[in-house]
Amino acid sequence: MIHGDVLRRFYDDLLSDVARKIQISPTAYKEAVRHFDVVAAYIHEELSGLAHLDPVIYPQGSFRMASTISAYDDREDYDIDLLLELHINQFASPEAVLETVAKALRKGQGRLQFQSLEVKKRCVTLWYANMHLDVTPAVLIPGRQARVIGIFDTHPDRPDHALANPEGFAQWFDKMVRPQVVMDTREVQASTVPVPQQKPAELKTTRLLTVQLLKRFRDIRCDARDYDRMPSVLLSKIAAEAPQGHGLLADLRAAASYMAPIVARSLDVPNPACPEDLLSDRWPKKVSSQLMLYEDLNDLVSKLDELLQEGTQVEKKQIIRSLFGENAAAEGYRRAGERASAKSREGTFAIAAGGGVAGTSASAKQVVAPTHRFYGD
Secondary structure, eight states: OOOHHHHHHHHHHHHHHHHHHTSOOHHHHHHHHHHHHHHHHHHTSGGGTOGGGOOEEEEEHHHHHTOOOOOTTOOOOEEEEEEEEOSSOTTSOHHHHHHHHHHHHHHTHHHHOOSEEEEOSSOEEEEOSSEEEEEEEEEEOTTSSTTOEEEEOOOTTSOSEEEEOHHHHHHHHHHHHSOGGGOOOOOOOSSBOOOOOOOOGGGSOHHHHHHHHHHHHHHHHHHHHTOOOOOHHHHHHHHHTSOOOSSHHHHHHHHHHHHHHHHTSOOOOEETTEEEEETTTTOOSSHHHHHHHHHHHHHHHHHHHHHTSSOOHHHHHHHHHHHHOHHHHHHHHHHHHHHHHHHHHHTOBEEOTTSSEEOOOOOGGGBOOOOOOSSOO
C-alpha cells in the first residue's frame, strides 16, 4: 500500500505536468503579442483614422489574467481579447461605432496582415492563420471606479449600451489567485498597455493552475456532451472564490465541489469591480447546460477521488485522459516516468508511472515525494 501523502504528491506533480502541457506554446504567445503590438501601433497613427479619438488599447480576459489554455486537440487556435477605449459619446450608435473601428482596421489590412475581418455584436474580430484578435470598442466612464467603461452592443435582445470593467475584474482576480510576490505591477495609464509577459506553469499559483485545468475539463465535456460552455470570466470568478485545497489535486477538487451547486441554480454573478456588469448575463443559453455542467463537476470530484483509491494504473491513466485529454495525459505520465526513473537511480522510493514503487531502499523512512513547485496553496 502506497502511503497516502506520497500518492497525493504524485498526483499533485502529475496534474502540474498536465497543466504545463495545456499552456499555449511560447511561439504562439509571441505571435499573439506581435499581432497586438502591430495593431496598437497602427491605431495611434493618423492613417488609421482613429488617432484623433485618443485611443487607449489593452488586453482583457484570459491573456490579461495569465489563464489562457491551448486547444485540447493541440490546434493552435486561440484569441486575444482587446479593449479599445475611444474618446466618443457614451451613447453613440453601436452599429456606427463598430463600423468606424472596422473601417479603420480594414484600411490597414496589408500592414496588419490579418486574413479576414468580421463585425460581431460587441467587437471586431481579426482572423489570422491560427488565432484571432477580438477588438472591443469602449468609452471610459468618468467619475466611476478605475477603468469602468461603456461598451456598445448590437444584439437585439440586449441593451445597446452597458457598463463593464474587465481590467477591474482582472485586478480582483489577481488578488484572489496570485500572491503579491508574483503579481505584475499594472496600471492603465499609457495609450498602449502591453500584453503581460508569459509566465511558465511552474511560476503560476496552485489556484491559477486549477482555473486552467477547469477550463480544459469544461472544453472537453462541453464538446463531448454538446452543451454551451460557461464563459471563462464566469468560471474564473466562481473558482477564485472557492476554499483553498492543499496541493493541486485537493485544490482542483475543492474548486469543483464549490462550483457544482452554484452552477445548478439561477445565476446572478456581478463583476466585483462593477456591479452593473453581470458576468452571468450570457450563460446559459439553455437551462439544460447548467444541469449538465453540474453533473460534470460532480463527476470530476468523483474521478479525482478515484485517483487516490485502489485500482490499476491503466484505470488511473484513463481517468486523466477523460478529464484533460489524451495529449495532456500522455505528457503528464511521461514526466512522471522520468521522475520515477530519477528516484530509482538515487535509490529512493518513488511512485512509478505504472503505479508501483520504484527503488531499492528497504526503509519506509526513505520514501521521497516530489516537492511542490508552485507559489501558494
